[in-house]
Every structure is written in structure tokens, then in C-alpha cells.
Amino acid sequence: xxxxxxxxxxxxxxxxxxxxxxxxxxxxxxxxxxxxxxxxxxxxxxxxxxxxxxxxxxxxxxxxxxxxxxxxxxxxxxxxxxxxxxxxxxxxxxxxxxxxxxxxxxxxxxxxxxxxxxxxxxxxxxxxxxxxxxxxxxxxxxxxxxxxxxxxxxxxxxxxxxxxxxxxxxxxxxxxxxxxxxxxxxxxxxxxxxxxxxxxxxxxxxxxxxxxxxxxxxxxxxxxxxxxxxxxxxxxxxxxxxxxxxxxxxxxx
Amino acid sequence: xxxxxxxxxxxxxxxxxxxxxxxxxxxxxxxxxxxxxxxxxxxxxxxxxxxxxxxxxxxxxxxxxxxxxxxxxxxxxxxxxxxxxxxxxxxxxxxxxxxxxxxxxxxxxxxxxxxxxxxxxxxxxxxxxxxxxxxxxxxxxxxxxxxxxxxxxxxxxxxxxxxxxxxxxxxxxxxxxxxxxxxxxxxxxxxxxxxxxxxxxxxxxxxxxxxxxxxxxxxxxxxxxxxxxxxxxxxxxxxxxxxxxxxxxxxxxxxxxxxxxxxxxxxxxxxxxxxxxxxxxxxxxxxxxxxxxxxxxxxxxxxxxxxxxxxxx
Numbered sequence: 001x002x003x004x005x006x007x008x009x010x011x012x013x014x015x016x017x018x019x020x021x022x023x024x025x026x027x028x029x030x031x032x033x034x035x036x037x038x039x040x041x042x043x044x045x046x047x048x049x050x051x052x053x054x055x056x057x058x059x060x061x062x063x064x065x066x067x068x069x070x071x072x073x074x075x076x077x078x079x080x081x082x083x084x085x086x087x088x089x090x091x092x093x094x095x096x097x098x099x100x101x102x103x104x105x106x107x108x109x110x111x112x113x114x115x116x117x118x119x120x121x122x123x124x125x126x127x128x129x130x131x132x133x134x135x136x137x138x139x140x141x142x143x144x145x146x147x148x149x150x151x152x153x154x155x156x157x158x159x160x161x162x163x164x165x166x167x168x169x170x171x172x173x174x175x176x177x178x179x180x181x182x183x184x185x186x187x188x189x190x191x192x193x194x195x196x197x198x199x200x201x202x203x204x205x206x207x208x209x210x211x212x213x214x215x216x217x218x219x220x221x222x223x224x225x226x227x228x229x230x231x232x233x234x235x236x237x238x239x240x241x242x243x244x245x246x247x248x249x250x251x252x253x
Numbered sequence: 254x255x256x257x258x259x260x261x262x263x264x265x266x267x268x269x270x271x272x273x274x275x276x277x278x279x280x281x282x283x284x285x286x287x288x289x290x291x292x293x294x295x296x297x298x299x300x301x302x303x304x305x306x307x308x309x310x311x312x313x314x315x316x317x318x319x320x321x322x323x324x325x326x327x328x329x330x331x332x333x334x335x336x337x338x339x340x341x342x343x344x345x346x347x348x349x350x351x352x353x354x355x356x357x358x359x360x361x362x363x364x365x366x367x368x369x370x371x372x373x374x375x376x377x378x379x380x381x382x383x384x385x386x387x388x389x390x391x392x393x394x395x396x397x398x399x400x401x402x403x404x405x406x407x408x409x410x411x412x413x414x415x416x417x418x419x420x421x422x423x424x425x426x427x428x429x430x431x432x433x434x435x436x437x438x439x440x441x442x443x444x445x446x447x448x449x450x451x452x453x454x455x456x457x458x459x460x461x462x463x464x465x466x467x468x469x470x471x472x473x474x475x476x477x478x479x480x481x482x483x484x485x486x487x488x489x490x491x492x493x494x495x496x497x498x499x500x501x502x503x504x505x506x507x508x509x510x511x512x513x514x515x516x517x518x519x520x521x522x523x524x525x526x527x528x529x530x531x532x533x534x535x536x537x538x539x540x541x542x543x544x545x546x547x548x549x550x551x552x553x554x555x556x557x558x559x560x561x562x563x564x565x566x
Contacts, residue, residue, distance in 0.1 A: 050458050074464025081458045089510050098452055102464040106448020152463070 001025050002047060002156060002190070007056030009042055009212075016042045018212040020056070026155065029182045029189045031199035034209035035233055040192045043209070044158050047190075048079035060156060074102035079158040080149045092136070092144045093129040096120060099151030119151035123177055139170040146174065150181060157181070159191040163198065171195075175202045196248045200224055208232050220246055255514045258507035262521035269529040270297075276536050294433070295424030296531060299485045299492070300523030302436045304503070305443050306481035307496025308512070308519050312454045313474050314384060317504075318556065320496040321482045323384060325391025326362060327491035330483060332394045333361045335401045335413050343409035351427040355487045359435075362483045366475065424488050435484045439477055440520070447512035450474070454510060492545065494552020499523040501555055 002024040009017040017039045024030055032040040045051050047058055049065045058065045060077050078099075096119050100112040108116075120126050123143050133141055142162060149157055159178070163171045179202050181187050193199045199206050199220060206223040208216040210232055216223045224246045229237050238249040274289050306321050321327070337354065338346045346354075369390065402410055443450070449470065453460045457467045485492070503519035504510065530544045 045458075048462060050461055070461065070466045071464040074462065079458070079462045089504075089508060094511070098455065098459075098463060101448065101452050106451065149462075 001061060002188075003057070003059045004043070004047065005057040007043070007046060007053065007058060009039070009046060009051075009054050011042075016212050017046075020212070020214060022207065022214055022217065024188065024190060026188050027182070027186055028204040029178060029191065029202060030205045030207060031203035032190065032192045032207050032209060033194075033196055033199050033232075034215070038209040039212040040209050041160050044079065044160050044190065044192060045081075048077060048158050049073065050079065050081075071102060074152070074154070076154050077156040077158070078149045078152045078154045079160065080145050080162060081160045090133050091130055092125055092133060092147075093120065095133060095144050096125070096129075096148045096151050099148040099153070102152060115151055115153060119147045122150065122180070123147040124173075138165040139167065142166060143170070143174065143177075146177070155186065155188055157187060157189045159189065161192050161194060163193065163195065171198065178202070196224065196229075196250060200246045200248060224248055255507045255509045255511065258503075259514055259518050259521075262503065262506060262518045262525065266521040266525040266528070269525045269532065273528045273532040276532060291426060291429065292424060292531075293528060294429055295488055296527045297524050298429075298432050298436050299424075299489050300495075300499070300525075300527040301440060301520040302481040302485040303492060303496045304499045304519035304523035305440050305516060306478045306485070307500045308516055309443060309450070309474050309478050309481075310496075311500060312450050312510075312512070313471050315454065315456060316384075317501075318497065319384065320494060321478055322491060322494075322496075323391065324387030324478075325389075325394055326366075326387075326479060326482045327486045328391045328394035328398070329362055329365055330358050330486040331491060332398045332401075333358050335398045338409055338413050339401050339405050343406070343412040346409075346412055351425045352431055355428050355431060358487055359480070359483045362479050363476070366479045428488055432484050432488050435480060439481045439484070440516075442477055443512075443516060446474075447516060450512040451510075454512075490545070492548060494556060495523070495526070495548050498548065498552040498555050499526055502526075 004020055004022050004024075007017055007020045008015065016037075020039075020043060032044070034040055042051070046053060047060070047065065049070070053066045060068075060073065063073060063076070065073060065077075093116065097108060097112070097116050099119065100108055100115060104112050120129050123146060125140075125144060125147055128136065128140060128144070133144060136144065142165065146159065146162055149159070157178075162174055162178075166174060175198055178189050178191065182189050182204075191203075193203075203220055206216070206218065206220055207214055208223050208228065215232055216228050224239055226236060226239055229239070229248065229250075233250075240247050240249060270293060273293055274286065278285055303321075307319075310321050310324070311317055311319055334346075334354070337349070337357070341349070369386070398413075402413055405413070449465060452463050452465055453467075453470060453474070455463075460470070461467050499522045500515075500519050503515055503522045506522070507514050507518045509515060526548070527544070530547055534544055534547075
């Protein structure tokens, strides 16, 4: 369980998060949606201790993120950011292998190799394993980074806009992979999404954020109503139900 | 390819060392060999220290065209030595034990790193800003050195000059042992951290996510860089582009940034370049030029090529 209690955060005096309190139980795929600058990425980065907490409290499975040793947390929680940074001369397999670092500290065992193989296979990277990351397309590279996060074997996977730069086919593929990860094991995925319909189609729960606050919290059908969406994004969108799933027509005139 | 590159680098370094020791032996063999062995020891230390320090700095800054001298570290060392000459006079300076001078220089550098860089790191400033600060400080130190040099007696200025240009043919013998201990310890630590350094090269976010405590880890690595640069500067003087040249060659040769391969490869190439260059100068040009000039020239040229090529710069 991820418990977030009374968390506020300001960036150079500008408030980004205002007294956010929410808890995410183990299991399931939770999507964070909301307009740009709502504080979704900041919330995720605070949970993953990428930035220091300013006020409030965050605990992952009872471990406070600001006081637990990094090595320990790295076995239960991982994050993938949208800007994946420089990659240098790494092969896909080497990158995915880094996911085992919290367990093996660099000296990979046979078990680590099993985990690496399993991650490569799960994310359809088998054929690309020996390729250099700098030779891959954006979508393939994104998948390699998610595979690394998966390979870390943590209960909680935080993903900050993993669908960035992905075309519809790769986007759908990524979401299906993540859905499998949640359904297959007791993994918990928390994901920042810009496309509301991906959240509608794949998430178990949606947290809608605006101006550093959580505006709505519930299943896709509960959160994605025309009124809530208007409060969130500032204009009216139609919502249709099709084969048991909600669809938001946000491109309409 | 990686392992083969490492073997090639090792073979070249060994060959070069053998040539350096054995070429044109004349006269009292024992005397000549001892002299050359001591000189070789000094060159090996400097080559290894500069190569490892550069790899470390490039890894934590995620920048392939950096060398420690960009942070103004060696400039600070020279400033310290100049101030010593200024306050004690040329004769006073020369009469201090070289080891004491070395210890003072090292303490000043570590002190500055603690006072200037640590607070910057604590406030989580970006490394770019940190490097820019380093570059500005480097200019400040060089200017201060120039100012002090204008204030002192011209005769004593000659002493300062001796300390502020790289001199590979006269490694102070008294510093060989302390340098050896310091550099061996530093390189040992870097080697022990090789896997952790691999993870750090992914950048702060990914490294934290994989369980590295970024600020303490970067602080430790930068501390190691300071110690290695201080040791090599004390031995031969500032060498700006040597590290860049050596690490770029090592990466080309092994085709990897994995530290288990890159660290030894860069160290071996560092040794090969310095020792090979010195042997060529001694036997080919009769000592007419200085190695420092050639290394700076080749390194500077490479720096421009890297910039122009824009290779992940």
C-alpha cells in the first residue's frame, strides 16, 4: 500500500501540490489524469523519492520514503520517467539487466538472467536484445526502459507518461503489457496518462488531479463524467458507453 | 569486442613500458634502469590517475567531453603552490619537504571541494550549473595565479613556472610513494564501485530508482576525482586534455561504457600514451620537445573533433 498523507510541494515558491492525501492499495492499475501542470508527475516523483519531501508523509508498505535506505526501497518500488536520459553504448539486454541491480549489486546470478530473459520476452524484446539502444526507435526504447523497470521485480511500478512518443499500435501494446503485468502477478501499476481513453480502457481506478489537488477518485465510469471532465479540463466533452467501457469524445468541436 | 579491446590496450601498454625501459641502454645498467624504472612508475601513476578521474567525472555528469581540469581543480593546485612561493619566497618554497607541499595542496583541494561543491550538491543544483561554477572558479584561480605571479620577484617566478607547467621528465622522487598509495587506493575504490558507476551513468532518476542514494554517491565520486587529480597534478603538473584523449580512445577501442572494461582500458591507454610519448621524445627527438605540449595538442585537436562531430556531447 502506498500512503500519501498531507503532502504539499512548492517549486520556487509556486505551489505544485496542495495537501494531497490518498492511499493506493496493493494491486490494480491506477491512472493519474489531469491537465498539464496539475502535479501528477510531481506526486509520482515524490513517491519515488526523486525529489525531497517538503511537507507531509509518504510511505510504501509502511516504509517512509524519506527515511528508508534507497537499496531497500528499490526492491519494492521503481519509477520510469518520461525523459529517459542519455543511454550511451548499451544493449537492450544490458539495460534490462540493470533492473537486477538492487538484488545482485551488479554480480548477476543465474536467477537474475532468468528474470532478464522473462522481461525481454514479456515486452517482445527478444529479437532486439543484442541491439544497441541508440539504434532503436523511440517506441522500442520506451519498451526497453519499461522492461527494465519490470525486471526490477518490485511490487510497485510507477510510470510517468510511458505512452509518450508511441503510435497507437505501440501505445495499445504497452497498455496491454502493463495490464498483463497487473493481472499476472500481484503487481501494482501507477501511471500518468495524457490520453483519457487509454485510462478509460485499461485502468482499474482513476485519480483526476487539477491545480495540485485530487479532484476525483474512482473507477473510470465514476470519474469520467461530462461534469467532472469539464471541471478538470475546462470544456465540455461528450462521454459515450460502448461495449461496457466509457469513451470520452474529447476531440469534438 | 570489449574484452579484445582490453587485451589490445594491455599489450600496447606492456610493450611501450618495455621499450621505455629497454631502448638504447648504455653505460651503468643498474643506474640507468633504476632511473628509468622510477620515471616509469611516475608516468604510470599519472596515466592511471588521470584516466580514472576522467571516466568518473564523465559518468556522474553524463558528459563525454569533460575533463577534471574543467572544474578548475588543477588550477587551484597551481594557485596554492604560487601562494606558497609568494609567502615563503623561492628558497623557502624549495626547502619545504615535497611531501609536505603535496599534503598541503591536497588538503586545499579537498577543502575547496567541500566548501564550494558540497553545498551546491546539497541544494540539488544541476550538474551543468556545478560545472559552470567549476569553470568560472578555474578562470578565477588562473587569474589569481597570474596576479600573484606579477607581484613576486622575477627569479621566484621561475620557481612558480616550474610548478605550473606539466613536466613529465622530472617527477619528484619523494612523491612517488605517497602518490602510489593514494592513487592505488583511489583506483581500488573506483574499481569496487564499477557496477554502481554503471547504474549512475543512467542518470539521477534511474539510479535513485535502482537504489542509489544519489547525493552521497555523487559526492563520494567527486571526492575521488579530487584526490586523483590532486595526486597527478602534484606529480607532474596540470594536464588538461590527457584524460579526454585517453577516455575517448578507450571507448573507441572497447565499444562500451561498462566500467568493468572502460576503467582498466582507459588506465592502460593512459599509461601507453604517456610512457609511449615520453619514450618517443627521449629517443626520437632527443628530448627536444616536452610531452605536455604534445599531449595537449593531440587532446585539444580531439576535443574539437568531438565537438564538431557532436557525438553525444
